[in-house]
Amino acid sequence: MNQAFSLLHQGFVQDALKAALLVAVLSSFLGVFVVLKRIVFVGAALAEVSALGAALAFFPPVAGFLLPLAARFGATTPEAYEHSVPIVMAFLFMLLAVAFFSQQGLGRHLPREAIIGGAFAGASGLTALVLSTNASGSEHAADALNGNILGVLPLDITLLAIAGAVVAVVQILFFKEFVLVSFDPEVARTLGYRSSRWELLWYLTLGVMIAISIHVAGTVLVFAYLVLPPVTALMISRRMSMVLLLSVLFGAIATFAGVLISVSPANLPMSPTIVACSVAILLLAWAAKSVAGLRKA
Amino acid sequence: MSALIEFQNAQLGYGWRSIILHDVNLTINRGDFLGIVGPNGSGKTTLLKTLLALLKPVSGTVRFGDGPPLRYGYVPQRDTVDTLFPIPVEEIVLMGRYKRVGLIKRPAKADREIALRSMEQVGIGHLARASYRDLSGGQKQRALIARALATEPDVLVLDEPTNGMDLVSEHALIELASTLHEKNRLTVILVSHLLANVANCAQRIAIIANGALDVGPREELLTTEHLSRLYAMEVKVMDIDGRCAIITGSKHP
Numbered sequence: 001m002n003q004a005f006s007l008l009h010q011g012f013v014q015d016a017l018k019a020a021l022l023v024a025v026l027s028s029f030l031g032v033f034v035v036l037k038r039i040v041f042v043g044a045a046l047a048e049v050s051a052l053g054a055a056l057a058f059f060p061p062v063a064g065f066l067l068p069l070a071a072r073f074g075a076t077t078p079e080a081y082e083h084s085v086p087i088v089m090a091f092l093f094m095l096l097a098v099a100f101f102s103q104q105g106l107g108r109h110l111p112r113e114a115i116i117g118g119a120f121a122g123a124s125g126l127t128a129l130v131l132s133t134n135a136s137g138s139e140h141a142a143d144a145l146n147g148n149i150l151g152v153l154p155l156d157i158t159l160l161a162i163a164g165a166v167v168a169v170v171q172i173l174f175f176k177e178f179v180l181v182s183f184d185p186e187v188a189r190t191l192g193y194r195s196s197r198w199e200l201l202w203y204l205t206l207g208v209m210i211a212i213s214i215h216v217a218g219t220v221l222v223f224a225y226l227v228l229p230p231v232t233a234l235m236i237s238r239r240m241s242m243v244l245l246l247s248v249l250f251g252a253i254a255t256f257a258g259v260l261i262s263v264s265p266a267n268l269p270m271s272p273t274i275v276a277c278s279v280a281i282l283l284l285a286w287a288a289k290s291v292a293g294l295r296k297a
Numbered sequence: 298m299s300a301l302i303e304f305q306n307a308q309l310g311y312g313w314r315s316i317i318l319h320d321v322n323l324t325i326n327r328g329d330f331l332g333i334v335g336p337n338g339s340g341k342t343t344l345l346k347t348l349l350a351l352l353k354p355v356s357g358t359v360r361f362g363d364g365p366p367l368r369y370g371y372v373p374q375r376d377t378v379d380t381l382f383p384i385p386v387e388e389i390v391l392m393g394r395y396k397r398v399g400l401i402k403r404p405a406k407a408d409r410e411i412a413l414r415s416m417e418q419v420g421i422g423h424l425a426r427a428s429y430r431d432l433s434g435g436q437k438q439r440a441l442i443a444r445a446l447a448t449e450p451d452v453l454v455l456d457e458p459t460n461g462m463d464l465v466s467e468h469a470l471i472e473l474a475s476t477l478h479e480k481n482r483l484t485v486i487l488v489s490h491l492l493a494n495v496a497n498c499a500q501r502i503a504i505i506a507n508g509a510l511d512v513g514p515r516e517e518l519l520t521t522e523h524l525s526r527l528y529a530m531e532v533k534v535m536d537i538d539g540r541c542a543i544i545t546g547s548k549h550p
Contacts, residue, residue: 176403179382183378183382187371240382
């Protein structure tokens with residue numbers, strides 16, 4: 001463990017920790033709404049659709065079109081292309097998905113979860129298919145699924161921080177409106193709020209966070225952050241503000257523990273280790289709650 | 298008496314191909330207590346959405362007062378409100394103030410006082426800090442009514458407020474609606490699928506039957522002859538200790 005702590009002083013590990021903490025804090029906060037709005041699989045589908053957008057940046061016919069375009073904006077080297085265009089593509093695909101998922105009429109003729117499931121399955125399959133056409137496809141596919149936190153660049157952290165700040169400001173400024181529209185959209189409409197527009201804005205903040213985060217953390221970890229810490233917090237607290245605080249705290253603790261274990265001699269992959277730590281916190285909270293319940297009885 | 302909401306020859310529905318209610322003529326005056334009754338699927342929700350200005354009439358006109366936009370105190374069906382959210386009652390009641398508070402700002406002390414007063418009015422002042430999801434059905438309904446009152450509404454609209462309630466809670470809630478109407482001089486619209494629910498509290502009743510709206514004062518509408526004709530079955534209206542009781546019999550051949 002001493003070796004792990006000493007590795008924490010290494011620049012690349014510190015960068016990984018910073019990036020993962022940023023993703024954890026944002027996702028765990030938004031995840032509370034994701035769970036309460038019962039749209040857990042929208043989060044997963046958004047992540048997959050964003051990943052498909054990122055993957056398309058490596059699809060030869062699309063890359064052939066995007067390379068000169070990216071060069072015009074200053075991404076002249078392959079490295080610059082790989083660290084900018086996939087994010088932009090993920091962002092564009094996220095916007096399309098957000099516009100689609102935030103439609104209130106969605107699910108009028110078909111079950112909503114079936115449509116979301118279809119988008120999830122379709123995007124996952126297409127991502128794998130698109131990446132298989134690229135010489136380094138399997139490597140990119142692994143990065144898209146598990147993320148490559150240890151390979152994070154300072155530019156990625158800056159982007160995450162900027163996107164995170166924007167999302168946080170929007171969430172803080174319009175917190176009460178988001179709660180009202182999520183809790184009771186019909187009453188919100190009678191009060192004069194255009195529920196569909198507020199929904200769209202909320203989905204946009206979620207989409208921005210996912211599109212930026214999956215580039216760093218991968219779809220599995222982002223999805224885990226959206227679900228596990230919020231569920232743990234909801235199990236423990238019965239007050240919204242405390243749930244949000246605990247969710248962020250659990251996300252951060254799981255991240256710190258996951259990074260520490262990952263760089264220890266155990267040498268485990270970082271994202272799955274963080275997910276495992278989140279599950280461990282959830283199980284601990286559940287056990288503690290059960291024991292407390294038994295004592296009361 | 299000034300008309301708050303006025304329907305004139307309105308066809309209500311979701312486009313020309315799905316008109317649910319035909320030729321609706323209805324005037325709701327300030328201070329009215331209107332009961333809207335109709336079986337499930339008769340078009341109550343369509344009428345309600347139009348009343349709340351959430352749905353435009355397919356044809357005809359619907360006017361909403363002459364002054365500023367009406368403030369609705371809308372109490373939705375309790376089952377449509379998600380109980381997963383960990384929100385205390387006080388915060389839910391405060392939601393009724395959000396539009397007045399405005400964007401970005403937080404509710405002020407005055408808003409919290411109005412919210413507390415609304416809770417006390419409906420008898421749940423002591424539950425301010427309780428979590429909404431831990432309340433009983435009747436308490437939840439009162440919390441939603443308190444939220445509607447916190448908007449300081451022009452019209453209080455209650456959608457099936459007694460659904461799923463026991464006899465005592467049902468009676469208490471109807472009494473509460475009557476008290477709010479009388480003491481606060483509130484305009485109240487109560488929607489129910491049960492005629493008995495509105496028979497003893499509403500001054501005017503609108504019955505939806507066969508795609509049309511039959512509106513009139515309670516005394517005119519709630520008669521054995523009228524209801525038997527309207528429902529095409531034997532319906533007896535009786536006066537028991539000053540309260541209206543409605544009993545159904547066999548269907549007309």
